[in-house]
Amino acid sequence: MTLILLRPWWLLALVPLVALAALAWRRRAAGGWEAIVAPELIAFLRARGDVGAPGRRWPALLPFALAGLVALALSGPARLRTHGAAFERQDPLVLMIDLSPSVTEGGDLADAQAAAAWLLAHGGGRPIGILLYAADAFLASAPTSDPATLQSLVAVLDARTMPVGGSRPDIALSEAAKLFAAPGMPGAGGTDVVMISDGGGASPEAERRAGVLAERGARVWGLTLDRGAADPDAPPPDPGGLAAIARAGGGAAWPARDPAPLVAAIAAARTRQLAREAEAPEVFEDLGRWLLLLALPLALAFFRPTREPGR
Secondary structure: OOEEEOOHHHHHHHHHHHHHHHHHHHHHHOOHHHHOOOHHHHHHHHHHOOOOOOOOOHHHHHHHHHHHHHHHHHOOEEEEOOOHHHHOOOOOEEEEEEOOHHHHOOOOHHHHHHHHHHHHHOOOOOOEEEEEEOOOEEEEEEEEOOHHHHHHHHHOOOOOOOOOOOOOHHHHHHHHHHHHHOOOOOOOOOOEEEEEEOOOOOOHHHHHHHHHHHHOOOEEEEEEOOOOOOOOOOOOOOHHHHHHHHHHOOOOEEEOOOOHHHHHHHHHHHHHHHHOOOOHHHHEEEOHHHHHHHHHHHHHHHHOOOOOOOO
């Protein structure tokens, strides 16, 4: 079961609460009333039940424990309802495949095709599109709700697919931004763009364009190719450059040979985004009320009866 906080800013209240609790504990340890009140009066107050027995410092922490539980409850710990997955918006997933010569002739094309095929098979029912790039970029397939039809397209990719060599991820990211700004498209919000590349052509401009996508609500991720049989004439791979582009786009990068962590990260990011949507109360079960029930016994401790004078 995956838990998420619907209102995490309430956790900030725990910082002053912990500080005040520590101060109260230290003051209680220093003697409390015993340090300033005559022993006879302390004995009288204890007989009335107004002052606890010496050495009982834990009652001083009750108000802070109660306030801490309330703050945790207000932070909104929640889990997806059983129908939550079906309620998710069908935001598209775009596979951006690098077909520059360093990939197609350097031994990485098979890994790129395998990673793309794996993502097509584990897209979770999302519409998936494919964008190819080298020195230029073009949309090979608009997002489709039947990604299985794209498996054959991925299988036939080769060194002759792109007419011009080179590696321009900045142009590809710009093309992705244009795709979601086109008439009839829902916009980039919620879209996940996965770059499958050896990092060739990584540049500050590519990072900037990834940041533009992130500002529009999309996320940019990376699957890095390490070129097992490198072409000595090709530029070296730059996995760090691809990771920098992904970070600029609000995502991260993983090795293309193991795309499962990427899928898990995308799912977690989509869940966090869904928690910020207006539909969150219908999708998540807020568990905060159960924490409030745990706080009730602590609250009852403040209403303990005291003995009347003379009894």
